[in-house]
Amino acid sequence: MDTLLKDKIIAQGMDPDTVAEQISNFKDGFPYLKITGPATPQDGIQVLSNDQLKHFVETYPKKAASIEVVKFVPASGAASRMFKDLFSFLDGDGDLSKSAFVQKFIDKIEKFAFYDDLNAALKEKNTSIADCLDRNDYKEIVGTLLEDSGLGYGNLPKGLLKFHQYESEARTPAYEHLIEGSQYAVGKGKLVKIHFTVSPEHEEKFRKEIESIVPKLESKTGLKYEVTYSQQKKSTDTIAVSMDNEPFLEEDGSILFRPAGHGALLENLNDISADLIFIKNIDNVVPDRLKSDTKTYKMAIGGLLLEIQEKVFEALKEFSQEISDESLKKAKNVFTEVLGAKLPNEFENQPLMERANFLKGKLNRPIRVCGMVKNTGEPGGGPFWVLEKDGSQSLQILETAQIDLSDPESKKHFQAATHFNPVDLVCGTRNFKGEEFDLLKYRDMKTGFITEKSKSGRELKALELPGLWNGAMAGWNTLFVEVPLITFNPVKTVNDLLRDEHQ
Incomplete structure (x- = not known):
């Protein structure tokens, strides 16, 4: 060299x-x-x-109950790949007949847990999902879901998207992981420890989401939560x-270095101090x-x-x-x-x-x-x-x-x-x-x-x-x-x- x-x-x-x-x-x-x-x-x-x-x-x-238990959840990265077909539709001519995937998305739009949020975001633009469907303006629906001027789902991490609809609330994967933690990751001192690996640009949003959930879960379960975060080094x-x-x-003469996949998270795992560590992906929740x-x-x-x-x-x-x-x-x-x-x-x-x-x-x-x-x-x-x-x-x-x-x-x-x-x-x-x-x-x-x-x-x-x-x-x-x-x-x-x- x-x-x-x-x-x-x-x-x-x-x-x-x-x-x-x-x-x-x-x-x-x-x-x-x-x-x-x-x-x-x-x-x-x-x-x-x-x-x-x-x-x-x-x-x-x-x-x-007598040891330290941690639930380790790799949650870095934007969910953009989840919406690949919707992004392609947005870049195209808006013809629904050309994509069975987008056709299904539109046909079943009311089944998604983010439906109410999406409708509210459209109402801020003086329209609604029903109005857009009436005038076949599917791009308006998709754009409002994905773009930062709407819900910004195209740039959010999976952990912060609304996945599941319940009678009184819609839950994100991060929320579901906290509930799962109370079911099997309860360690010494009735403490539920959960560690999320997140991207730097998403950490603040994760913290805000978790802080809004933890008090009600602690009150409901009688457990204490300790949620920590780290970023891929x-x-x-x-x-x-x-x-x-x-x-x-690069064009400025610097050498290009890239994130090295989920194997890089071994360093984050190595920093966790516990007797037992569960690992589960962010999007695998029910x-x-x-x-x-x-x-x-x-x-x-x-x-x-x-x-x-x-x-x-x-x-x-x-x-x-x-x-x-x-x-x-x-x-x-x-x-x-x-x-x-x-x-x-x-x-x-x-x-x-x-x-x-x-x-x-x-x-x-x-x-x-x-x-x-x-x-x-x-x-x-x-x-x-x-x-x-x-x-x-x-x-x-x-x-x-x-x-x-x-x-x-x-x-x-x-x-x-x-x-x-x-x-x-x-x-x-x-x-x-x-x-x-x-x-x-x-x-x-x-x-x-x-x-x-x-x-x-x-x-x-x-x-x-x-x-x-x-x-x-x-x-x-x-x-x-x-x-x-x-x-x-x-x-x-x-x-x-x-x-x-x-x-």
Whole structure:
């Protein structure tokens, strides 16, 4: 790297060594992961019985009441992608017959929770939804919804859009997450801790929304709420390059750095101090009538993690007192039976101390339990067994781009996958001594993603850090549990809000 480039990188507050590594990733690409099979209910995905569910629903709240619990909600970014079709309609000639999507949006307009707000915004312009429909002025409706002169939904984050209509109020996803928090994220001191990652330009609006909700929820539930916020760190941005892998220069000569995807939020997660952290996407919420399954399965995965963690901690404490055939046997049982992981073939041929050190290294890691739903063709990472460099096999959530589909064996495993990950996780990020793990040490930096974008009409390549629940957690101990499809109801487009689950 020449001195001029290095000086520019430093001047922009970035680390030249990190940037050099990123440029080499562009040049070399990322290796595919070696999968040995899909995780299925027969091999790697636990299916809980009714008795197990009942057990966790009874035991989890008692355990949670004595520990620190946090609900971590990635909520950064504008909802503009939700309205892609509406933006295209706005840029076009306003002919409704050209878009079945917009036709459906207009036909069902009264079904949206933002209907009253939209009508009020139109009345400020001396018109109404009914007037616009009478004169076929659909652009006026769409423009008032999306543009800042109206409701400004095109520039707001998903968390602040009205998703669900109730008799007496309409709720945003942020509001629904606060209610969910009171159902399964109640920790020590009857405290509900919720952390939102937000964009700088949206934080004030989030705070205003939350501050208007919390007092009435505290009064209704008798619980206390502690809501915190963080922003994706600028230092996690990655360099963009030209199609020839040279740094992409802006018109003013500065180097273009871009936000590095949800994997950058590992730093935000690393800053959270808690015994148990639930992670769930901002747009995956349902009205109250459908929340009971979510509550049950969140308690189940939280309770399962706490029980398994107790066994892991016990084995590690015994190791710290004495390494013997007995303590080794116990640790091996925890690794293979409790965590369900697979040892290298030559493990038993190693000397006692080598086997003990291997198991110590494997057990003393962050732990997560991930909900998995049956595959219905939705996009999302899938659960697979991955062959590690040390010969062991671990459970990982992989994106399609990480699997070599030109390899017949890998393709066969990929096609045999039965489940996918709806971003439904609970994490244990403290060790058996109660100290916090440095989560950055457990990510696999060779599992990033390269995408093609454009800026000012010029093509570029962008780099995403290993995904938060993909390579960013590659070194964690992982368990998969089947959860029902009703717990997964994302809103990718505005018309998803018309589905029965959101009505």
